[in-house]
């Protein structure tokens with residue numbers, strides 16, 4: 723499963739790139755606002771830092787303006803993946819650019835029916851928001867299972883990009899179900915490293931090594 727980082731903060735992406743964990747990045751208007759950066763400048767910096775797809779989202783909701791915004795966003799770098807909302811205008815924009823071989827991520831997906839429509843419009847990625855689904859008392863992961871079955875039934879190329887991930891189980895379950903990508907906030911990536919037995923085991927090894935009085939580097 724590929725890991726995308728869900729942030730527009732350059733300083734959070736850099737250390738994860740050094741760890742070899744970053745297959746792509748996703749941003750959205752709220753993350754751009756949080757970063758306090760200009761969308762063109764920060765998207766260019768992220769695209770220079772990361773080899774994989776970098777999702778940049780349109781701000782308008784009508785087809786004509788979405789297409790104009792898309793041209794400007796695609797011009798930032800070759801690895802820009804346009805992000806459009808799961809609406810008729812969004813899917814029309816998706817089809818227009820996917821027909822030209824451009825990457826498109828359809829966002830704000832909350833049903834398997836929406837995921838089916840996005841795949842038919844040629845989306846490269848569908849972004850079901852599992853955390854927000856859970857928030858309203860529905861199962862985000864059940865939605866991922868449904869989409870996996872539907873896409874496999876018809877051999878759709880659209881990749882399932884699990885978004886709005888909030889905790890470790892969202893990531894583990896995504897991998898068990900066979901989602902193609904999980905986009906993960908940096909804080910959650912760091913949380914995935916953690917296990918109390920790793921910490922206590924390492925502390926014991928360090929303490930015992932000190933008692934040997936040896937050095938590996940001298």
Ligand code: G3P
Pocket residue numbers: 728748750851853854885886887905
């Ligand atoms: O990738 C979508 C994500 O940014 C939304 O996450 O936590 O605001 O639901 P959240």
